[in-house]
Amino acid sequence: MSEPSIFFAEVNERQGVFHRRAFLLGGFVGVGVLALGGRLAHLQLIETQRYEKLSASNQFNFKMTPPPRGLIVDRNGVVLASNRPNFRLMVAKDKGIDPQSTLKTLAEFVPLDDARQTRLLREISNAPRKSPVQIMEDMSWEQFSAINIRAPELPGVTADMGEVRVYPYGGAFAHVIGYVAKVNRSDLTTTGPNADPILLNPGFRIGRQGVEQAFDLVLRGKPGAQKVEVDASGHEVSTDPAGDIKAIPGKEIVLTLDADIQNRAMEVFGDQSGAAVMMDCRNGDILCLFSGPSFDANRFVRGLTGAEYAALAQYERKPLFNKALTATYPPGSTFKTIVALAALENGYDPRTVHVCNRAWAWGGRVWHCDKAHGALDLTGGIAHSCDIYFYQCALTLGPDKIAKVAREFGLGEIFDIGIPGQKPGLVPDTAYKRRAFKKDPVWHPGETPSMGIGQGYTHLNPLQLCVQAARLANGRKALHPRLIRSIGGVAQPSGAAFGDLPFARQNIDFVRAAMAAVTTVGTAAGLGDMGLGDIKMAGKSGTAQAFNYSTGHGVHGTQGEWKYRDHAWFIAFAPYDDPRYAVSVLVEHGGFGAGAAAPRAREILRVALLKDPEIRARVEKPLPIPEPPPVSSDPDVVDPPTPDPAQQVPAQ
């Protein structure tokens, strides 16, 4: 550019100042632009990796995909706990989302009354930001699709399909399997398995009680993740299946229970309170572990209302209580089998006869029996359950010898069956007396007769009595109960691998024979015939006093107020000649053992026996193929068409 020199020659002070300062201004601007460039270089060339990461974490979210919870099945693969699809509705807490108006809008699609809205609003305001709160579960397909269509206009609202636990048999297994329920604040820990973020996933449920609780981690599985591209308001833009991490499903747990037997147990109990436990007396598998009345575990999954829970908790028959494990009762006359064996082991002559006149004076007081049995030997004493016989029998032994035998039968013991909640109960002896009664640490002889008939301090749970029945039935092995057959395909140790009983075989056989007498001529006469041909049941009834009669509360039999009646017990095994199944039945306040408990035990045993193919074959006893008539030369006999003898031989 050829600018004339006159430009600079102009004598103008203002222009000179302007030119110098304009240079300065240019300089400042230049510095400013360079500073911007420097900052750009810093952000884009030096720190770019850091910002790339931030950008990617903006752009992509990993959405947790909960793993399907492991199934719980019975020994035959019948599903006892599974998962069903569940259409859920959730609202996320985020800025720009007004939960109140969102809920108002949602109320047009799903039933949400004001009280529920208020509760949800509180839940949403307590939730961490961007974490969705479950508004509704189990929406119908119509509700689900109506909301999904409107979803773009409803920021923060998502409707998705999750899974929820379902127990097809409702109440029958509720105590064994337990249930899953919403995660409480107290479940969340900072360390350990429950620090898992999966617990915060809406709709996640944690195992409570029984197998669900004891094997919660095994059943839970490992959550996966879905890679989704999201925009600034958290809406999903697209998914990236290649970036997904697969969820690992929870392991399947196979129980030793048999659904048919368990369901039959529930049926025969009706609204009666009590427990039924059945074991396979060859290997210790628990086939039935029922406590009644029960409750519908599915309602706990959904969440109980306060009123529903109160109704269950306050019912006097205590449905929430697992009576098979957690409740202990005096074993009553079932304990006479133990006393008898203890006596035999200690050289007691089973032919010893005691005479029962309904009352027996000893030790300065009168001891009663429920009727006058007359003269009885040991077998008769067991069969007719004569208290007076066993008062005296027990006195020949003393508490320690009885307790030793009782413990060999697993009484007072807690077994490792995988689920919590067993109460050990108590088998008393002199050591116990010393330990527990500081003021009166001596076992008085007057306490022995009560122990001889399964009253007094003795308290046992139905599982222990079933173990006792199974060990008696087995006769040899100290069977342990097993509830968990396999976890994720790995078999659990069998209950038969625990050594032998330290008793003489003939003594056990004697007691077993006496138990057979119980169901043929004794207290439960007639119940030994199961209607299954020559398959017979042997057992022992027990009627355990719940309240002392002398105080005026206790009631014998089925009269009077329910809660004061006696507990009814029955322990049994079948077939008598080749024992396979042992059972213990307790009917709380059921009256007489032979009346309330024995028929139920018989019913439950029948199901087990009928399901056993070998027993079935024995029962059905196919007609033997008729002997081919001997080839006779008698001309009076009309010859049937003669079969080929070569084919006939194998038929014989």
Next chain:
Amino acid sequence: MTVSALTRPGERDRLIVKIGEIDWIFCLTLCLIAGAGAVMLFSIAGSSWTPWAAAHLMRFALFFAIMIVLSLIDLRVWFALAYPIYGMGFLLLIAVDLVGHHALGAQRWLQAGPVTIQPSEIMKIGLVLALGRFYHGLSGKSAQLSWWLLIPAILIVAPVALVAKEPDLGTAILMLLTGAVMVVLAGLSWRVIAAGVVGATVMAPLVYFFAMHDYQRQRITTFLNPEADPSGAGYHTLQSSIAIGSGGLLGKGYGLGSQSQLNFLPEKQTDFIFATLAEEFGFVGCAAILVLYAAVIFMALRTAYLSHSHFGRLAAAGVTATFALYVLINGSMVMGLAPVVGVPMPLLSYGGTVMLTVMVGFGLVMAVRVHRYSEVTSGKGSLL
């Protein structure tokens, strides 16, 4: 033929000569920046001309034509209109204060039928013209330090106060700084400048605590510590830095900026368009745009340098200062070097008002260039 100081009188007033005198390289640079803006707006809208890119280009074409027309207007006309424009702007600012249109908690617009008028924009040009005219008539000595300087002080402070009250802190700062630059260029004594700098430093905390709105204070605290509340007040700054930083050297590619495409970047089509550009075209693209802006500023400043009239010099320098301040303030804001104030990147950002102001300003700059040899207040054709 090249026009010079010695060119025959009358020759310079011919239209064809005037058009030839327009700095076409300067015009081309403006077109490149506005074109880059349209390219980015097309990308942000998801490869669509609507709603921004087409409107941006059409506006620019219209305003470019206005700029050319304005550049042909004799500098004496600009000079004569300086105070009237300033006065009209001032009256409109008062009108805004009284009956203005409320939007987003601020009162910045006047609605006149279909036309929305933002008086503060008129005032940006008016202030430059008025200061230029005032100093044109002031001796160099008086410009250093004299009682006369109360007049430019009032000329600056009165509209700035009105704009700040709207409130429009960005524009107020811009006008205050533009006015200050012009006063300095006009020859203010260095001692006064030093005193002013010291005074401003002292005043800053007072302004912060007593004259600012809560949201303005929060913006400053956020700027000083953006990570304190990354999802709240610091969100703009943080997301903008992420967009720029994740662009890297070459960018994520056209249309592939996840920050802007997925709405993480707020105001992506207006104030934060530079961050979008940085994300998709990287350091290379940003540097190119910065070079274009620098070129515009230096060409405009050179025009001021070449002017023979004091009015022309100051007016062109004032417009240049405004433009440079726009670029520097927006750039600093987007890159996290300054608090978030509503100042767009001129010509790149979507928005007609600022583009019109800038293009009218450049019309004045070009008028100064075309009429750089003209006498403004004496000689043939003087209007006053």
